[in-house]
Amino acid sequence: MATPTLEKVDSAAQEASPYITVVFRIRRFNPEVSAEATWQDFAVEIDPKERVLDGLHKIKWDQDGSLTFRRSCAHGICGSDAMRINGKNRLACKTLIKDINPSKPITVEPIKGLTVLKDLVVDMEPFFQAYRDVMPFLITKGNEPTRERLQSAEDRERFDDTTKCILCAACTSSCPVFWNDGQYFGPAAIVNAHRFIFDSRDEAGEQRLEILNDKDGVWRCRTTFNCTDACPRGIEVTKAIQEVKRALITRRF
Amino acid sequence: MKIHKYDTVIVGAGGAGMRAAIESTKRSRTAVLTKLYPTRSHTGAAQGGMAAALANVEEDNWEWHTFDTIKGGDYLVDQDAAEILAKEAIDAVLDLEKMGLPFNRTPDGTIDQRRFGGHSRNHGEAPVRRSCYAADRTGHMILQTLYQNCVKEGVEFFNEFYVLDQLITEVDGIKKSAGVVAYELATGEIHVFQAKSVIYASGGTGKFFKVTSNAHTLTGDGQAACYRRGLPLEDMEFFQFHPTGIWRMGILLTEGARGEGGILRNKDGERFMEKYAPVMKDLASRDVVSRSIYTEIREGRGCGPEGDHVYLDLTHLPPEQLDAKLPDITEFARTYLGIEPYTDPIPIQPTAHYAMGGIPTNVEGEVLADNDTVVPGLYAAGEVACVSVHGANRLGTNSLLDINVFGRRAGIAAAEYAQKADFVELPEDPASLVVEQVERLRNSTGTERVAELRKELQETMDANVMVFRTEQTIKTAVEKIAELRERYKNVSIQDKGKRFNTDLLEAVELGNLLDLAEVMAVSALARKESRGGHYREDFPNRDDVNFMRHTMAYREVDAAGNDSIRLDYKPVVQTRYQPMERKY
Numbered sequence A: 001m002a003t004p005t006l007e008k009v010d011s012a013a014q015e016a017s018p019y020i021t022v023v024f025r026i027r028r029f030n031p032e033v034s035a036e037a038t039w040q041d042f043a044v045e046i047d048p049k050e051r052v053l054d055g056l057h058k059i060k061w062d063q064d065g066s067l068t069f070r071r072s073c074a075h076g077i078c079g080s081d082a083m084r085i086n087g088k089n090r091l092a093c094k095t096l097i098k099d100i101n102p103s104k105p106i107t108v109e110p111i112k113g114l115t116v117l118k119d120l121v122v123d124m125e126p127f128f129q130a131y132r133d134v135m136p137f138l139i140t141k142g143n144e145p146t147r148e149r150l151q152s153a154e155d156r157e158r159f160d161d162t163t164k165c166i167l168c169a170a171c172t173s174s175c176p177v178f179w180n181d182g183q184y185f186g187p188a189a190i191v192n193a194h195r196f197i198f199d200s201r202d203e204a205g206e207q208r209l210e211i212l213n214d215k216d217g218v219w220r221c222r223t224t225f226n227c228t229d230a231c232p233r234g235i236e237v238t239k240a241i242q243e244v245k246r247a248l249i250t251r252r253f
Numbered sequence B: 001m002k003i004h005k006y007d008t009v010i011v012g013a014g015g016a017g018m019r020a021a022i023e024s025t026k027r028s029r030t031a032v033l034t035k036l037y038p039t040r041s042h043t044g045a046a047q048g049g050m051a052a053a054l055a056n057v058e059e060d061n062w063e064w065h066t067f068d069t070i071k072g073g074d075y076l077v078d079q080d081a082a083e084i085l086a087k088e089a090i091d092a093v094l095d096l097e098k099m100g101l102p103f104n105r106t107p108d109g110t111i112d113q114r115r116f117g118g119h120s121r122n123h124g125e126a127p128v129r130r131s132c133y134a135a136d137r138t139g140h141m142i143l144q145t146l147y148q149n150c151v152k153e154g155v156e157f158f159n160e161f162y163v164l165d166q167l168i169t170e171v172d173g174i175k176k177s178a179g180v181v182a183y184e185l186a187t188g189e190i191h192v193f194q195a196k197s198v199i200y201a202s203g204g205t206g207k208f209f210k211v212t213s214n215a216h217t218l219t220g221d222g223q224a225a226c227y228r229r230g231l232p233l234e235d236m237e238f239f240q241f242h243p244t245g246i247w248r249m250g251i252l253l254t255e256g257a258r259g260e261g262g263i264l265r266n267k268d269g270e271r272f273m274e275k276y277a278p279v280m281k282d283l284a285s286r287d288v289v290s291r292s293i294y295t296e297i298r299e300g301r302g303c304g305p306e307g308d309h310v311y312l313d314l315t316h317l318p319p320e321q322l323d324a325k326l327p328d329i330t331e332f333a334r335t336y337l338g339i340e341p342y343t344d345p346i347p348i349q350p351t352a353h354y355a356m357g358g359i360p361t362n363v364e365g366e367v368l369a370d371n372d373t374v375v376p377g378l379y380a381a382g383e384v385a386c387v388s389v390h391g392a393n394r395l396g397t398n399s400l401l402d403i404n405v406f407g408r409r410a411g412i413a414a415a416e417y418a419q420k421a422d423f424v425e426l427p428e429d430p431a432s433l434v435v436e437q438v439e440r441l442r443n444s445t446g447t448e449r450v451a452e453l454r455k456e457l458q459e460t461m462d463a464n465v466m467v468f469r470t471e472q473t474i475k476t477a478v479e480k481i482a483e484l485r486e487r488y489k490n491v492s493i494q495d496k497g498k499r500f501n502t503d504l505l506e507a508v509e510l511g512n513l514l515d516l517a518e519v520m521a522v523s524a525l526a527r528k529e530s531r532g533g534h535y536r537e538d539f540p541n542r543d544d545v546n547f548m549r550h551t552m553a554y555r556e557v558d559a560a561g562n563d564s565i566r567l568d569y570k571p572v573v574q575t576r577y578q579p580m581e582r583k584y
């Protein structure tokens, strides 16, 4: 006998079909075809317990192969598929259909503030550039110990929240300041600076604070909390930014 | 078409690729080509930890780790390689800590360690704490830390470049690597990278299964590129099925959950692993646990109306422990199943997880053209490669270790080779194969659809070459794959454009999966024994007399252009451990 598979489930499911018809209203843009972006509706049969990403796949695989989006892990770890779903930044793979009112059309658009290249794909380079600009790596002086550097569990806990970032850009592209001024570092870069500034092993906190003291730095933040709401990893982004601001004033971290 | 010249080209920016890049960038002019942005790589999905006998929390040493690795791999492990893995593990972990990796800490401030399947004290006496971890996000932390250090070292990345062909030139009768051909996603442009050395670090091939923990992008591109150029693939029949995937979805719930005390239960609430593995119980090696789960299911003790899964029970663990040690996987259960793991057990089933086989290399990461000849200038490391440290079954936490130890080794060896070697002349019209492939797909008016063929492939793989195999099921798979490969010739795509044409690339990836699925099935058919992850119900015992050897699969093309697979075998390297029966 072969390995048992789950085929049987489908036959049982037929009696009370879990499937519903959902309309996806998707912002389409392909400069090879037209300079204008348009909305396009797709009706999809889907189990409401499935993800928005599953819906996009059904469209791409069964209806229109040209629909373009990024994705990889499909469970909220790789940060590929941040998009605006019903007007809010989310990961398509972490948003279940049932949680976003499938009785109305579900709108799906690219994240804002970054140049759209095709459909839901945006240019991520400016985002990664801001990240690289905060020196996102451990900097230490003096001789390396032979074994590990010691760090107490409390010191490790101090920056735990900001280590969770997956660089999906959901926060940065939800920030009204970033929409108006692409020069602003944006929440994700500040989160990644925070991760090192508050790491007891790091010795370049001052340098990073100076970078963020810039006119496009941390002071541009107007504490709208969009970023915290948008973060699919549950990072308290606004709080992290506030802690960086406070460290800039007190020079203690 | 653009031509670039680099000393070293690395294909892939997961853990193995970036660990290699950190070394090779210091020593040679290096380009990293990656189909995903580096931080999107599937190393980031790894949860449980990275093994090293640091002995921070209890007595341990690398020799015990070596033994466990060899036993875990059901003695198909090359023992010299396993010894290197276990010995260099300690520095590999310490290096990552120095690069900034935020490991969990003990009360003394050292790196904390926890239990994991198959890792034991003194050759199997009892479980040992060997896994170094950062909550259940160890892979995420490794990937981020390595990327951070690549930024620091100024590593040059070509993001969203898909490598689709390996260039080989014969010089004085010796096959040498000349470079690679890549397709740029953003523009559709084809690039030739001439390089003195090339390192494949392009990850696994799990997407030929339906229920899998692997990302959509794990399609074995590197294995396929080398295989199509006549290089062998080793031990492809050995694929690991991880016991605890989320029921029907395959999303992984780390073995660390059992390391923290989680228990598997059948529909009667029975802790069934006590029957199958009296000492290691729920922490027996993965092949053993996956087979036990399916045995329970087949004998009618599975859970749910269909009796098609079992439970991972964490309800007896304090919520604080779950929050601190397993925050991500408990969130997966809440998000995707609507289940609260504090109070309810989680439905699970085995999920296709890890390719033990791959591109054969020696311990320096040099790729082999046959049992003992290396291909000068060609290297591989990580899940794409087969060193072989995992043999017939990989131990948990040994892959994050593998990518760091052998990623580093390959990075150093490739760069040092590039320092003294000359460029090998490119073959005539180097991009021709890729141009032809892309044009054929773009212009095809065929009636077959990529998504349909992929679905049929995944279904046949799940049904026929998963945890239990027989001659008959494998033959069914071989025939089905042959049919699908034939139909693939008639596949067409809808997007005919150049810009971000993921429709086209999914078609290319499917071609790779089909080729590799065939190699896996044909290799499995010939291995008439059961060992590690390869379990034949018609040959339930290990057969060391006939099969204590690695499979080497070669693609052969006849005069008419038809291809077939030729199987050969390679001896296992044994040093000090005699094969014994595996008991947990």
Ligand SMILES: Cc1cc2nc3c(=O)[nH]c(=O)nc-3n(C[C@H](O)[C@H](O)[C@H](O)COP(=O)(O)OP(=O)(O)OC[C@H]3O[C@@H](n4cnc5c(N)ncnc54)[C@H](O)[C@@H]3O)c2cc1C
Residues within 6 Å of the ligand: B011, B012, B013, B014, B015, B016, B017, B033, B034, B035, B036, B037, B038, B041, B042, B043, B044, B045, B046, B047, B048, B049, B050, B051, B138, B139, B161, B162, B163, B164, B201, B202, B203, B204, B213, B214, B215, B218, B221, B222, B252, B254, B353, B354, B381, B382, B383, B384, B396, B397, B398, B399, B400, B401, B403
């Ligand atoms: C859910 C999950 C949990 C795991 N947990 C653990 C664990 O706790 N401990 C452990 O030891 N192991 C674990 N593993 C296994 C381990 O994570 C992987 O085996 C390992 O990370 C693979 O690393 P890699 O660098 O070889 O490949 P990957 O990280 O998969 O990277 C592959 C890279 O290759 C690139 N690439 C692929 N194809 C091409 C192409 N054609 N052209 C250019 N670039 C290409 C991709 O862009 C990517 O950058 C886990 C695996 C999974 C799936």
Ligand code: FES
Residues within 6 Å of the ligand: A070, A071, A072, A073, A074, A075, A076, A077, A078, A079, A080, A081, A091, A092, A093, A094
């Ligand atoms: S696909 Fe990886 S985060 Fe959604």
